[in-house]
Amino acid sequence: MGFCGRALVVVVTLLTAIVYKQYREMSAPMPVPELNLKRYWGPGDEKQYKEDVSIKPFKIDYGPEVIDKLRTKLNDVPALTPPLDGTAFEYGFNTDRLKDVLAYWRTSYLDKWSNGRQKFLNKFPHFQTQIQGLNMHFIHVKPDNVPKGTKVLPLLLLHGWPGSVREFYDVIPKLTTKSDDKPGYVFEVIVPSLPGYGWSQGSSKKGLSPSEVAIVMKNLMTRIGFKKFYIQGGDWGSLIGNYMATFFQQDVLGLHLNMCSIMTPLSYPKMFLAALKPSLFIDEQYVDYYFPLGSKFSNMIEETGYMHIQATKPDTIGTVLQGNPIGIAAYILEKFSTWTNPAYRNLPDGGLEKYFTLDALLDNVMIYYLTDSITTSQRIYAEAFAADELKKEFDRIPTTVPAACAKFRHELFQQIDWVLRDHFTNLVQSNHFDDGGHFAAMQLPDVLYKDFVQFINTVRK
Numbered sequence: 001m002g003f004c005g006r007a008l009v010v011v012v013t014l015l016t017a018i019v020y021k022q023y024r025e026m027s028a029p030m031p032v033p034e035l036n037l038k039r040y041w042g043p044g045d046e047k048q049y050k051e052d053v054s055i056k057p058f059k060i061d062y063g064p065e066v067i068d069k070l071r072t073k074l075n076d077v078p079a080l081t082p083p084l085d086g087t088a089f090e091y092g093f094n095t096d097r098l099k100d101v102l103a104y105w106r107t108s109y110l111d112k113w114s115n116g117r118q119k120f121l122n123k124f125p126h127f128q129t130q131i132q133g134l135n136m137h138f139i140h141v142k143p144d145n146v147p148k149g150t151k152v153l154p155l156l157l158l159h160g161w162p163g164s165v166r167e168f169y170d171v172i173p174k175l176t177t178k179s180d181d182k183p184g185y186v187f188e189v190i191v192p193s194l195p196g197y198g199w200s201q202g203s204s205k206k207g208l209s210p211s212e213v214a215i216v217m218k219n220l221m222t223r224i225g226f227k228k229f230y231i232q233g234g235d236w237g238s239l240i241g242n243y244m245a246t247f248f249q250q251d252v253l254g255l256h257l258n259m260c261s262i263m264t265p266l267s268y269p270k271m272f273l274a275a276l277k278p279s280l281f282i283d284e285q286y287v288d289y290y291f292p293l294g295s296k297f298s299n300m301i302e303e304t305g306y307m308h309i310q311a312t313k314p315d316t317i318g319t320v321l322q323g324n325p326i327g328i329a330a331y332i333l334e335k336f337s338t339w340t341n342p343a344y345r346n347l348p349d350g351g352l353e354k355y356f357t358l359d360a361l362l363d364n365v366m367i368y369y370l371t372d373s374i375t376t377s378q379r380i381y382a383e384a385f386a387a388d389e390l391k392k393e394f395d396r397i398p399t400t401v402p403a404a405c406a407k408f409r410h411e412l413f414q415q416i417d418w419v420l421r422d423h424f425t426n427l428v429q430s431n432h433f434d435d436g437g438h439f440a441a442m443q444l445p446d447v448l449y450k451d452f453v454q455f456i457n458t459v460r461k
Helices: 003-027 064-075 095-111 113-121 172-176 210-224 236-247 267-276 284-289 293-303 305-312 314-321 325-338 342-346 358-371 374-384 445-460
Strands: 056-058 126-131 134-141 151-158 185-192 229-234 252-258 403-408 427-433
Touching: 064 095, 064 113, 064 325, 095 113, 095 325, 095 358, 113 358, 126 210, 134 172, 134 210, 151 210, 151 236, 172 185, 172 445, 185 210, 210 236, 210 374, 229 236, 229 445, 236 252, 252 445, 267 293, 284 427, 293 342, 305 314, 305 374, 314 325, 314 374, 325 342, 325 358, 358 374, 403 445, 427 445
Parallel strands: 151 185, 151 229, 229 252, 252 403, 403 427
Antiparallel strands: 056 126, 126 134, 134 185
């Protein structure tokens, strides 16, 4: 071998060693960090704060003066710009469709507010308690008439943006009712409003990121009386649930997520590698859930303009929307259209009532409007994408908590199990569904429920 050949061998060897060293560093697991479980998020000086540990009943109660004021605003509709000829939802919420929604809202919906929709929202027991300086709202539903010998399992349900506790109203009764598909057990369900959402107080301090919300949720469950429990979540609830199962691995009994994702130095390289020959990594019938990456990325770009705004200037867009029911409706309901199925961009009505009723959609909008929580709900984006938060790389901490991923075809973002297992080392269930989108609990409650129960049955065995 000549000099050039020996030099080439040396260079290749050095490069291989460097690449291997980099790979080892990028893939090395990290330990669970030391957590501050008492960080104060309330207004003013923490030294003046004395936490009220009592749990108080809460009732949604907005009288005629509030509803009349809202109706007045809905009657004073500005001159909405007509949609372009031949367009549906491609440019955003179609204003012809918006006029129909607003007409229904100010008449049929508000006409039945007191004895209809408000009564419906109060159908489950609501409570509030103070956690780390914040008044936290939650629904707590215990099963009725539990047969002797039946195990009651505590379950935390976590929503995201622009959802609310309303997303779970159809699945709660299924979970809390004894049935043959839940052999020997039934659930006791806790559904909190995330901090800054609905009737949960927003932070007065910077830094209340999803990882910090995970601590708030753990403290809430401890306050209610549960040290160990199961979790189901989507959107931010998925990330918060993930962090809870990462930080508190001895206490989370099982984690079921829709919209499973992780972010590690290897997650994206692995996805790009799998894209070269997807059938080596995923059953061919499910390849289009993840690939081609180009079309998936294009759809993400089209659907996440809001994210850039909320991650950089949440208070600006919040000021535009707060107290503006017409703006809030367009901004939120657009997501329930195209996040349910991107093909709904091409429908003049946005496909909104293919799975949802207008009453259900407006219930969710009302929660944001009545509580003036649109701004505080959006700040979680700024905290999640802050440099200090991103550099923590919590997904490099493996979790051994039994986990399940429910993968709905039209979810905004999907990752293959080869990627997910770098973090979810005990991924015991990963099912694909030929329908469904981002708001699975509200869109397909039966499907999500059955997948969750299948997971619990597996874990309990």
